[in-house]
Amino acid sequence: MISYTTSSAASPFTEAVVSSMRRLYPEALADKSFDNTGLLLEAPFDSLRRQMNSVLLTVDLTQAVASEAIENKHCCVVAYHPIIFRGLKSLTLADSQQSSLLRLALEGISVYCPHTAVDAVPGGMTDWLCDIVTGTPPEKTTSVSKAESIPQETAQPPDGESNSQSQTKNPQQNSDLQPKSEDDVFNDDVALPRSAIKSSTKRPHMKRSYSKPVYPQSSSNQNSNSNNPLTTYLPHTRTVLHPSPMSSISSIPSPSSYSQDNTGFGRLLTFPHTEPQHLTHLIERIAFGVGTPKGFPVAIPQDQQVEDIMIRTVGVCPGSGAGVLKDCGADLIFTGELAHHDALAVTERGGCVVGLFHSNSERGFLHAVMRGRLEGLLKEEWARVRAQYLERGDKEGEDGDGDGDRAVVNEELEDALADESVNVEVSRVDRDPYGIVVLEGSQVEGMKI
Template sequence: MNSNVATAPFSRAVVSAMRKLYPEKLADKSWDNTGLLLEAPFDPLRRQMNSVLLTIDLTTAVVDEAIERDDSVIVAYHPIIFRGLKSLTLENSQQRSLLRLAAKGISVYSPHSAIDAAPGGLGDWLADIVTGTPVNAPEPQDEEQQDTDAEVKPTPLIEEEDPFVDRRPVYLLQHHPSQRKISKPADLKLDSTKHTRTAIKPSNISDIPGAGLGRIIRFEKPQKLSAIIERIARGVGNPKGFPIAIPQGRNIGDIKIQSVALCAGSGGSLFEGLDDVDLLFTGELTHHEALAAIERGQCVVTLFHSNSERGFLHNILKAQLLEKVKEEWQNIRKEELSKDGVSEELLEALEDEFVSVEVSEKDRDPYGLVIAKAEI
């Protein structure tokens, strides 16, 4: 092995920061694949910016974005490598993405269920939204950003000039923006509701109390379902709509909720056997899981899988990681600069104090909402 092959020092700082924020031992390794999934060697001839790109899914569009931005590391919440690979070829889109990133010197780290299980992580972020006590309100937008977010550019499914199309309302496809911000932080500062919360599946890591997958919230006083729906909508950036299921014969305005089970992503397996809660809140449930829930008298709120996760990147992880990476980068720079015989190429990298963490503008859930133009 060539002793000169090593990870880029800035990449080491990012990986160290993520591991300290969300320890890998919290991940459920029985099914998950977390950690450093692609380790690009340090090459001074192709040294990237000291920047990190946050995304939920590492799609081709996000890879293009990272390469164009000259990022050093992508932190992809969902692991792009989930099962064993028998080859790396250009025929498979995911493998092609990995090869392109490696060629550009960009590493990939995936935290996934470590973030889900961590105290103050994704589960608690959703719980804070439901209870009206967010752990962190996003910073106010500037006017330019507000205008950008307000202008949603839908994709027409039917061209109006097509002579063979009936002159019915044109339907437009709208995706929840990848960087949806809350224009008024006060929108999230609702009255905090007294409650208890516990993990659905507690972690066995004794030195991290409160860790575990999912959360069960039990309110001291019943909450109106309509109020919880409003909190959820505001907390995830006011999407155009999201699926809700309630028992037949009931009205949203009349339903009160005493308890909620929640988790990001797909909650079906985690919710199994939770018959004593009033509301199931997650990214997605199957048809039969939702049907069984309302037959038991429960309500269901889903957001589409990754829309239950993406807001965490902007509202929580971006600021957390920026602060921690700055700290780790200073430590690594100090350590490396104290060594004898530092090469000119490495010295140039270590003298760069710049650090940036951004959320992908291209990342989005595959599903959007088709809305009649007349209703917009």
């Protein structure tokens, strides 16, 4: 019988999750000048409320995501954005974020946040965004196909509708979201679908209405569409804009795969002098890569037309990229969001901006990359942790006889360690606060909001 007390420790499975995340995204690479990464909520193991050996991935730990984790009995939430950024003087139910943490702790669910460590690593979130712009070279097709083999996770439709109900109501939704050609995307200097541009003389009797907010629906196999422009690889050079300090890299247990050439914040993509890319083509690639949203902000210089702009350099950063990309001088800034004056500064110097809304530049990575990588490594780590606990219990069991209370705890710990299963899921309710509301013209009155 295992004689290891768990009264003040997290669950063994949570230990395996944390060690897996630290191997994939070393905390030493995070930007500690402002970031708060690591195990932010360590819930003690409770045999009466033992959760499944399951991890829930999310960008933001909202109240809806906390409820999802509790309902589905996930053992640990991996939230890309830290739910605790500043020091706390109290934990109360009056604050929504603190309330979520308290609810999760009560249920024995821990929270780990990797944030900027995911941005910095080679092959991390920043490089994933770069691959959306450029496609992946032929030698990477094997790893890409593995990621795409992960079962598709589809965002939950609004108002609790099932996916089948949503598709029945609008069977053309997916095809309508995907641009067919540059002419379909751009017309008369306005970046709108041609179908949305109507002459005022043709609609005097039409009622105007606005759609309900539409959100991108990322999945692990969204790029398998035969019309996907990402199947074409664009030759380029890729440079790290802000390399990680060597002191951070050398502190990683196995630093051989990390260097200042591939590790750090922000990337600069440079196309050959002879092969600059049309801005419209890059926008189309970005749209496919992040789940074909109805639209997203694009900023261009006032004296230029979007269909005439050619791009040779692209600065890339997930989330809010102003600080990372400020001085890169790229023809195109591709990030989640820029403040008004930051975007204006880019266009005034002749550059362009593509913004996706903050977390839309991040969420697809969870589906396309993190889920598969974490699940694969977690299976190894969970086997290691189980063996370690069992070995420790055997040794302690030979030396001590234990008491009745310890025996009850030990038996239930044995049950937890006997479970070999591993599951990693992406939240179905996590989404950016902003959706796209589209003006629709139709003889049939549309859905009001």
